[in-house]
Amino acid sequence: MGRVRLADVAAYAGVSMKTVSNVVHDYPHVKPEMRQRVQEAIDALGYRPNVTARRLATGRTGMVALAVPEIDHPYFSELSRRIAEHAASRGYRVLMEQTLSEPGAERAVLRDREEGLVDGVIFHPVSTTQSELARLSRDVPVVLLGEAAIPLTVDHVMIDNVAAAREATEHLLSLGARRPVFLAAVEGDVTVSTDRRLEGFQDALQAAGVRLPSSHVLTASDFSPQASSEAVNRALDAGLDFDAILCRDDQFAVGALSALHARGISVPDEIALVGWDDTALSRFAYPAITSVSPDKAALATSALDLLLERIGGFHGPGRHVITPHTLAIRESAPAVTEAARPL
Amino acid sequence: MGRVRLADVAAYAGVSMKTVSNVVHDYPHVKPEMRQRVQEAIDALGYRPNVTARRLATGRTGMVALAVPEIDHPYFSELSRRIAEHAASRGYRVLMEQTLSEPGAERAVLRDREEGLVDGVIFHPVSTTQSELARLSRDVPVVLLGEAAIPLTVDHVMIDNVAAAREATEHLLSLGARRPVFLAAVEGDVTVSTDRRLEGFQDALQAAGVRLPSSHVLTASDFSPQASSEAVNRALDAGLDFDAILCRDDQFAVGALSALHARGISVPDEIALVGWDDTALSRFAYPAITSVSPDKAALATSALDLLLERIGGFHGPGRHVITPHTLAIRESAPAVTEAARPL
DNA sequence: CCGCAACGTTACAGCGCTGTAAAAGTGGTG
DNA sequence: CACCACTTTTACAGCGCTGTAACGTTGCGG
Known part of the structure; x- marks a missing residue:
């Protein structure tokens, strides 16, 4: 316990509190012999500075x-x-x-x-x-x-985000994808990040001369992998034709991957997949998921x-x-x- | 910033510091009108207690x-x-x-x-x-x-841990597994948890009258999923015949799953798999991994x-x-x- | 061998709050 | 209306440390 105080060390070493404090803080202008004497007192008594008191005195918490x-x-x-x-x-x-x-x-x-x-x-x-x-x-x-x-x-x-989404999309296009979807929006979501990523996605498509209907932006009901799976299944059930998915984050990517696995759709051969955030989720999935890596x-x-x-x-x-x-x-x-x- | 001090509030309200402190702490013996007066001073001045000073005075950090x-x-x-x-x-x-x-x-x-x-x-x-x-x-x-x-x-x-491993193993046996392996030990590892889990694994086998050679305990080179994959691949390459894997943790389970996927081995039909810790890794895998859930x-x-x-x-x-x-x-x-x- | 820097060390006043003990107020009783 | 038992409020001494300013000490040039 914090029983030993600076004053105790000072008394033990026969010096002022400030000198002990200076030793503790490696203040340069302390004579070596004094430093050693104080250090011995510190060790002998097992002194540990009290952080709280220091904070109060300095006003900084670290x-x-x-x-x-x-x-x-x-x-x-x-x-x-x-x-x-x-x-x-x-x-x-x-x-x-x-x-x-x-x-x-x-x-x-x-x-x-x-x-x-x-x-x-x-x-x-x-x-x-x-x-x-x-x-x-x-x-x-x-x-x-x-x-x-x-x-x-x-x-x-x-x-x-715009550039990252653009690059990810370009990567999908370079793989031969021609009808990528963006699994992105969440109902009721107002976050700006989705917009930025969508913007990059569209930029890349436009630059490549790919024109897609708005149905190629998939919407999930919430941020869970389950919602993502459902979104992918809905799109597939509706007969949407796509060959790549860019996901707004890795949770969506693992959800999408589950849906594709369950339907026996090969990743990446039939549908390529890119996640976002490069978390353990994408690193440890099978197949391991390509992911935008901040x-x-x-x-x-x-x-x-x-x-x-x-x-x-x-x-x-x-x-x-x-x-x-x-x-x-x-x-x-x-x-x-x-x-x-x-x- | 913490500009306003307790003393400022006290002066503003025309009371002692301690009374302000009492109001801040909802001390019961404060007259309602006094409480209100002090509260107004607190609000007017935008007072926030300084946690550090409180800690120093009370000796508790919260x-x-x-x-x-x-x-x-x-x-x-x-x-x-x-x-x-x-x-x-x-x-x-x-x-x-x-x-x-x-x-x-x-x-x-x-x-x-x-x-x-x-x-x-x-x-x-x-x-x-x-x-x-x-x-x-x-x-x-x-x-x-x-x-x-x-x-x-x-x-x-x-x-x-012993019981959990036993139950997990019993579950695998109930599925029809007859030659389960325990993917557990890590070279040079000295942790006791592995031992306990192994003990439960063996208890269950023994109770079921299953007798397996020690080769049915797989050893990985470290705690990563990659090491786990390699361990499973090594076992498979060596011709080890097994139909279920109990993994010491979910990271091992996802690693094992990758290896099995890559070889086209169906989970759970050919080999059943159980992880440990019930983390996002097992919840979001495909197939989702059964896992011991603390x-x-x-x-x-x-x-x-x-x-x-x-x-x-x-x-x-x-x-x-x-x-x-x-x-x-x-x-x-x-x-x-x-x-x-x-x- | 004095004076002046620069170095080393010290005393002490806070940092902002709370606990304690005591003072001041309140009301009920006989 | 004096007295007692509470309730409410106050004054003040710390909590343990650091910054400041001031006070020794050295060492060195003149």
Whole structure:
């Protein structure tokens, strides 16, 4: 237990508290012999600094909050890990928060900062409006993640969704796909990310001179793989003719894959499939699913570094960083080996 | 920002700091009119209590640490979510830590407590020895998770691994399996959980009068799905004759499934498959994988409740709680519909 | 051998809140 | 109306640490 206090060490070593503090903090101007004497006292007494007292004295917590919709969603848990690891290397710790996309919980995120729990917040908003975000993040170090409507005044990190969708679609076309569908929209969904990805999808089709009816955008009832399966089955039952699917995320991709498997449709031979987020879900599926892969490490480091700058006192206008993405090519939409083969 | 202090509110309302504090804490003996006056001051000034100062004054942090090997492993992230949600309902927050199974990181876990960062620790140890665990958790509120060698003096929550493995194996046998393998051991692994699960596997076989050579325990080179695939392929290449696989976890199960898929072996018709942990990996696979399902909510609530009792001052001997588990029956080893059909 | 830097160390006032103990108010009784 | 038993409010001393400012100490040039 935190029984031993700085004062105890000071008394034991016969020096002032401040000197002990200086030793603890590796302050340079301490004579080696003094440093050693104090260190011995620290070791002898088993002293551990009390973080809370330090925080109160310095006003800094050494913690940042990471607020995401669901902490056990593969994308977020993988991203969290990256952020936590990068934070550790910068001497920070991460407090994870789950908002479940609820407005109340999202609003509460910034309260942690106000209450001095953390020095800043990395936040993936879903339901908070742009203007509310702008208002709430006044004077609070915040970095936003994701593709919701983000106010220009707030720092923001994301990948180029339009380009990523375009590239994924081009990849499908290069495989010989001519009638791809976008499994994307969710009924009642208002997220901007879907729009951006759809835009890239259509850009690629247009550039390739492919013209498709709007029926080639599939809609699921919610964000679950089951809903995705149903959407694919509905399309198939309705006789929709398609040879590739670009999914808005990996959960949709595994759902689509199930539906295709169940019908005995070969992936990628009959229908090629691309997911999004490059999570464990796509890596471990069979066949392994090609997936748009945001550079999670870059996302993590960019977001944290921007945040730490804000915490450090930076007061400039919102920075908007685009981090790299790639297409993680796997079996569900493999690399073109020979000439584009017709599907 | 935390500009407004308790003293400011007190001055504004013309009362003492303590009265404001009492209002903030809903202390009962405050006259309604006084409460209202203070509340108005709080609202007018936008006062938010400073958590750090409160912590220093009370000595309690309202946070518990959850230390697991990998925060983005589906099992741990799903468990974390449960724990975080239960903690929230009890007024606590969870600080997540990743040990990567490294002894140093595992040892550091208890330091957080010593430094006053958290009030207690829920810890899933891997590489820390039993005696070290016993020593390190003296006088520190700790609850252990998992199946490592746990000292009897420390609180511990887990499922009955032997029984779970036995039931899973019985389920495979009920499906008609006669030559199941256990995909379990990892070279150089010393974890006890594998042993327990293997024990249950063998118990079930013995009870059913099935006698198998030791070659029916498959060994992978590490914990990845790839290693699992390779192990299955090796067994198949070696001509090992088996009709069911019990995997030590879901990652192994998805790896095994890939290998079987790739060879055109039907699951469950030719080989039935059972995973372990009931994570997103098994739920979203195709076919969906039957998996031993620890009651994660029960695990979470038991562990946290035990911990909160310790934090509350309980000093009794170690409690050892077994939480329920079920077998989440899915397509890879479905329920028996008719009489047991031979595979 | 004095004066002045730069170095080393110390004393002490907070950081913002809560627990304690005591003071002040309230009302019921005899 | 004095007294007692509560209830309500207050003053103030910490919680354990760090920042500041000030106070020694050295070492070195003149």
